[in-house]
Amino acid sequence: MTNKLPKPMTDGIRVVAFLMEDAHIQQITYTIATMVKSHLTDHIDSPTLNMEDMQDAVEHITSATKSITRKIEEANDKLQNTIEQLAQTTQELTEKTMEAMNGNMRAPKVPPATYAAIAQQHLSRMHSDHHQGTYSS
Numbered sequence: 001m002t003n004k005l006p007k008p009m010t011d012g013i014r015v016v017a018f019l020m021e022d023a024h025i026q027q028i029t030y031t032i033a034t035m036v037k038s039h040l041t042d043h044i045d046s047p048t049l050n051m052e053d054m055q056d057a058v059e060h061i062t063s064a065t066k067s068i069t070r071k072i073e074e075a076n077d078k079l080q081n082t083i084e085q086l087a088q089t090t091q092e093l094t095e096k097t098m099e100a101m102n103g104n105m106r107a108p109k110v111p112p113a114t115y116a117a118i119a120q121q122h123l124s125r126m127h128s129d130h131h132q133g134t135y136s137s
Helices: 007-106 115-132
Strands: none
Touching: none
């Protein structure tokens, strides 16, 4: 006695077994993919976070560089103004010194007053006053 099942029923049982095995394999595959994804997410997110940190750092460095450049330009402008003022002052001082030196060179040189020269002037004045009729000593 053979209890043989009809062929369509045996084929149906096989199809169900294959579908159950396929569903089980899909469940295992989903579980493995989920685990791999969770482990990779940390490594995938880490470079993204690092990239954001680097972008923030680049923005801060760029801002600081612009600020430093602006301050250097302001210092250069002030230094240039100071140099121009110093050059102008030096020029004016040189001109005034030259004028003073030229004025001293043109002025007649007066010999130093001696006792004899002062006495001579005093006698001349007395003489001229005497001739005019006024004598003062």
